[in-house]
Amino acid sequence: MSDSRSVLIKSGWVLGLFSFIGIGLVSLTYSVTHEKIAENERLFILKNLRELVPGTLHDNDLLADTLQIAQAKEFAGKHPVTIYRALKNKKLVAIIAAPTAPDGYNGSIKLLVAIKENGELIGVRAVSHHETPGLGDAIDTNKSDWIHAFNGRSLSNPPIRSWHVKKDGGDFDQFTGATVTPRAVVKAVLKTLQYYQANHSNLAKIDG
């Protein structure tokens, strides 16, 4: 009786010790790396923003001038949407919204949607997603050119009823074997454009 109890207690100690070592190792690694990871993510976002709106177009710090849209009916879903504003001489030249398409094939797809002041799309990028490799991941610029089809589009080009993939009677190609992914992206881009149109005057307002 007392023998099995001492084995039990010893096992408890060993298990506790290994939990402690494991937690210690992960926390230590985290504390060493987390600043670098945050910096990497910031640079990655900045690189993507730069690709869409080059530095020559604006004179403000994109990452400093942001708006957080917590809830807007255009952006269904629980994710707040960040909007980066590109200003030149204190006037709005473009915005980059970071909406999340909630209805990808494997969960949500994070996008960057750059819109010129006049409501025309500069471009769209998928920054993070879990779409099927080889099928849905053709939304990545390094896998296919598909996402460039949005360049220069607007709410009137094509008309709103054609803002669908071809399978649904719209203007945008789907991928062979993957319709869900492009459908989700087209929908999210359309919603972002509609949001921009409805809130244009608010977004163009410059404080100070």
Add this chain to the structure above:
Amino acid sequence: MDSYSKILKNGLWENNQAFVALLGLCPLLAVSNTVINGLVLGLATTLTLVLSNTVVSLIRHQVGSEIRLPVFVLIIASIVTTIELIMNSYFYELYLILGIFIPLIVTNCSIIGRAEAFASKNPVGASFIDGFGMGLGFTAALVILGAMREVLGSGTLFANADLMFGDAAKDMVIYVISDYEGFLLAILPPGAFIGLGLLIALKNVIDKRLSKPASQSVSLSMDAKKA
């Protein structure tokens, strides 16, 4: 030395985790749609296997048999999380490509399988070699299955190699079949199951031929043709 080569051969062929033990099917079937995806996941898995085998072997006398499994799980989870954090901070470009594969390593039951079946009973050196051999065997399975599915499914080989090896590898893509329409089944999960089944069958045929000593030389040359 002789026993080390036996351990290596065990991992690569006789007890190949993918073709014989049928462990790690989740990552094997999910990520084997191109050669590069398979190669990358295979290498990451090999690193994890080597590390977890070594650590488990080091502590094998200190941990009682009642609590060995939770301790192994703790060790493997800590190693994978640490690898992920380090890659995320120091190899960010690579992390962006491999990010989705790293959590898949945890779902690979062959890692805890080797910890339990080998590393907990053998010295450190042998466990290290075992982790290495098993990892390479798994990588080979991923790459072969990946090549089959990529050629059949998309008509290419080594697509997206530049994501891993840099822009210099852009020309590595081989268009095996030009103007190929694609064969969707091969890329989708059913293609992975069918492909794996065919490869296991092929391995069994080879093993059977090898075990017939009389016709050994003949069968070897035939196998070479098949491979």
